[in-house]
Every structure is written in structure tokens, then in C-alpha cells.
Amino acid sequence: MELSKTAIIEFFLFASQxxxxxxxxxxxxxxxxxxxxxxxxxxxQENVYSTNRALQxxxxxxxxxxxxxxxxxxxxxxxxxxxxxxxxxxxxxxVLAIVAYKQPITRYEIDExxxxxxxxxxxxxxxxxxxxxxxxxxxxxxxxxxxTGKDFLNYFGLKELAQLPKASEIKExxxxxxxxxxxxKAS
Numbered sequence: 001m002e003l004s005k006t007a008i009i010e011f012f013l014f015a016s017q018x019x020x021x022x023x024x025x026x027x028x029x030x031x032x033x034x035x036x037x038x039x040x041x042x043x044x045q046e047n048v049y050s051t052n053r054a055l056q057x058x059x060x061x062x063x064x065x066x067x068x069x070x071x072x073x074x075x076x077x078x079x080x081x082x083x084x085x086x087x088x089x090x091x092x093x094x095v096l097a098i099v100a101y102k103q104p105i106t107r108y109e110i111d112e113x114x115x116x117x118x119x120x121x122x123x124x125x126x127x128x129x130x131x132x133x134x135x136x137x138x139x140x141x142x143x144x145x146x147x148t149g150k151d152f153l154n155y156f157g158l159k160e161l162a163q164l165p166k167a168s169e170i171k172e173x174x175x176x177x178x179x180x181x182x183x184x185k186a187s
Contacts, residue, residue, distance in 0.1 A: 005032055009040045010048070010066075019063030088130075095121045096152070098131055100164060103147035104134050110146075122146065130155055 003011075008029050025037050032040075034108055041057060041064055049056045049066070053127065058067045068076050080108065089095065095118050098110050110118045115122075125131045129151040136142040165173070 005036065006028065006040050006044065009037060010044055013044075013057060013064055014066045016065060019059075020062045021063040022064070028125075028150060088128075091123050093174040094149075096125055098132050099125070099146050099149050100152065102160065104137075104145040105147075106137055106143040106145055108143060 009025060009032075012025055012028055022037055026032060026034060029037065045057045054069060055066050056069050057064055081093050094114065095110060097159055098113055099105055102109065102113075106120060109121055110122070122131070126133070129149065131146050131152065132149040134145045134147040137145050153159065154160070
């Protein structure tokens with residue numbers, strides 16, 4: 001399948017995280033002249049990214065880029081806040097895995113497994129609703145018991161906790177990755 005020159009220019013403008021200069025577009029597109037590139041950008045601006053669309057081709061910093069129209073910035077803030085809110089650090093994933101596999105579990109038990117304090121991570125996971133408070137353990141101090149909930153299942157695309165990989169499956173995956181890593185280094 002041969003790609004049209006318009007599609008190629010549009011792809012480079014869309015995929016780039018920074019404005020792309022005409023010279024760079026000329027080099028990347030290969031067989032297009034400056035005037036063809038400018039005509040293509042003008043055509044895209046008028047026919048594809050017109051005023052009634054959410055995106056526009058904007059000239060800035062000596063190049064061109066596909067950007068969100070200013071009137072959509074409040075919506076963009078919502079989606080980027082949502083996406084940022086949903087990203088998890090390696091440590092948060094570690095705590096989440098412990099809770100998922102060992103629930104119901106207390107913070108003290110999590111800290112014992114990890115060897116470090118998990119207060120901040122537990123608060124973070126609670127605020128993201130990836131874990132929930134199940135109650136209090138009937139022992140000295142009555143510590144809070146944590147477990148996962150519906151948002152945890154949604155986040156990982158699971159129907160139920162039984163779909164979590166078994167320990168043997170995880171060991172097998174890690175062993176395969178380690179073997180592939182060694183093979184890549186050897187070649």
C-alpha cells in the first residue's frame with residue numbers, strides 16, 4: 001500500500017512532539033519540494049483541520065505541528081489530569097500487587113513484605129480507588145485492612161481476581177524475559 005504525500009506530511013506533523021520545520025519535513029518525506037510541502041500543509045489546514053475541528057495545524061518555533069485548538073484546552077486539562085492520575089510508579093505497583101495477592105492485608109504486613117514504609121503509597125492507591133479499606137483487623141491496635149475493588153479490576157482489564165496470573169505463571173514470564181534479555185546481549 002502506497003501512502004499519499006498528504007498522509008505522510010500529516011503523519012509527521014501529528015507524531016512529532018515538537019514543531020517540524022519545512023527542511024525536516026522535506027528530508028523525512030523524501031521526494032517532496034518545499035512548495036509541495038507548504039501546499040500540503042495549507043490544504044490540510046483548510047480541508048481537514050478547519051475551524052470546526054478540535055485540532056489545528058499551527059506554525060510555531062520555526063515549524064508546524066498539529067495542536068489542540070485553544071477552546072479545547074479546558075477539556076485537554078481534564079484528560080491529561082486523568083491520565084497522570086492513573087499512572088503508577090514501580091513502588092505503587094509493588095504495593096498494589098501485594099494487596100491484590102495477599103488481601104485482606106494490613107499496612108504492617110505490607111511493610112514487612114516490602115521492608116519499607118508504605119503509608120504514602122497506600123494513601124495514593126486509596127485516592128486512585130485502586131485499593132479500598134475493608135475494615136479493621138481484630139487484634140491489638142485494630143489496624144486497617146486493605147483489599148482491591150472494582151476500580152482495580154477495571155484498571156487491569158480483569159473480570160474477577162481469579163484472572164490474576166498465578167505465581168508459577170509470573171515466574172515463567174520472568175524466566176522467559178531473562179532468557180530473551182541474555183539472548184539479546186549475546187547477539
